[in-house]
Amino acid sequence: MPATTRYSAAWLLPVSAPPIAGGALLCDESGRIVAVGPDSTVPTPPGARTIDLGQAALLPGLVNTHGHPELAAFRGLLDDLPFDDWIITLNAARRGAALAPEAWTDAARWTCVEALAAGITTMGATEASGGSLEAFTEAGMRGIVYREVFGPDPAVAPAALAELRDAVNLLRLHETELVRVGVSPHAPYTVSDELFRLTAELALAEGYPVAVHAAEARIEEQLVLDGAGRFAAGLRRRGIETPPRGRSTIALLERTGVLDTRPLLIHCVRVDAQDLRLIALSGASVAHCPVANAILGHGIAPVMEMRAAGITVGLGTDSVASNNRLDLLEEARAAQLFQRARLGSAGELSNADALRLATLDGARALGLEARVGSLEPGKDADLCAVSLAGAHVLPVHDPLAALLHSARASDVVLTAVRGEILYRDGRVLSLDAAALGGRVLAMAEALRRARDEWRARGAPPPFEARPATPGGGEA
């Protein structure tokens, strides 16, 4: 149960209003924000706990719209690989390690430890295991867990859908006020048109939120537009036909009904003006993952054009398998830097807008803006505090510049969800980080061995025919 708490800090960043120097925030015992403003205007009710954060910025909890918490043990295992080799190696290690389901839940818990220490209070998680539902609930975090479904062969679409329906029905028994369940038809190179159609129908009928990896890679584009390229060759080796499927991935998602679900579209690096019109018309939103897109060489998403078209854009780290850090301040900075470099203009994506991507717009992208994303009376007290006292941050002429361009995730000193403090001064309070760390390192070692054994046998070509593995999947 959260206590009535009055926070004060050198800077308060409501996001929905300009920064407040010497600000304070009061949250009640239901975890709701009841007052925000200059210190002198915010009351101190009798018996309230008071927390003076000093030379720090207090801001809304960061919203990571896209990650794969179950993949925590893959950090650093797949670096410097081209995209198709990256996916194949990830799946080979996953299959070869043959870990128990609880291991994937432990990895998701470990991601929660890292996220809370980085000021992240809400996550959109796409994953095969669904372990994040338990992990988020134990950690006290907020999120949407999109259960993934795979099947590039149209013949397996009905069976894949039945498996998804059963898995989601089970997961839904454990939904809470903070953690919801959704579905994720993974991507055009792992999901047939028929499976996209069936999943969209299920989501619309049941009201499930939907997330889909879309328009990420050049080899995905080659497959969708021309039925060509390395993904297409791999699918044909499995006996799966690869006819052209549309003028773009977004057109494919429109044709198969996925856009009707107003999905969270993950990546959208390779989109043109026509795609942006379709996305805007549908009311879909975008999870922009600038660092992961750069690491895998996919390119830079046209964020400024998306925003100009009226599309809601949030930020995502993606998994630590493709972005070794879970640092949303870095993502906001990268989003700004990449747009400025791409367009040759220092005027693109102001610091205020970059912070908005990491908070309020991320909340909007997940449909949670009525509850979180800004510091306003009536919203839930999902908060993070970032120290601005380090030598690498001082002096602070402008709190937004200090936060986005000088501070780092490691400067976070406090994280709270709905008024409950979950991280403070270097300690996650809701999970046993030390015990988890040992289990995740053992898991990482099993994955590394499986990767090395698979490589020693000689890497098979992309998407070679192989039996389906329960709990396995493409990232």
Ligand SMILES: [Zn+2]
């Ligand atoms: Zn992803």
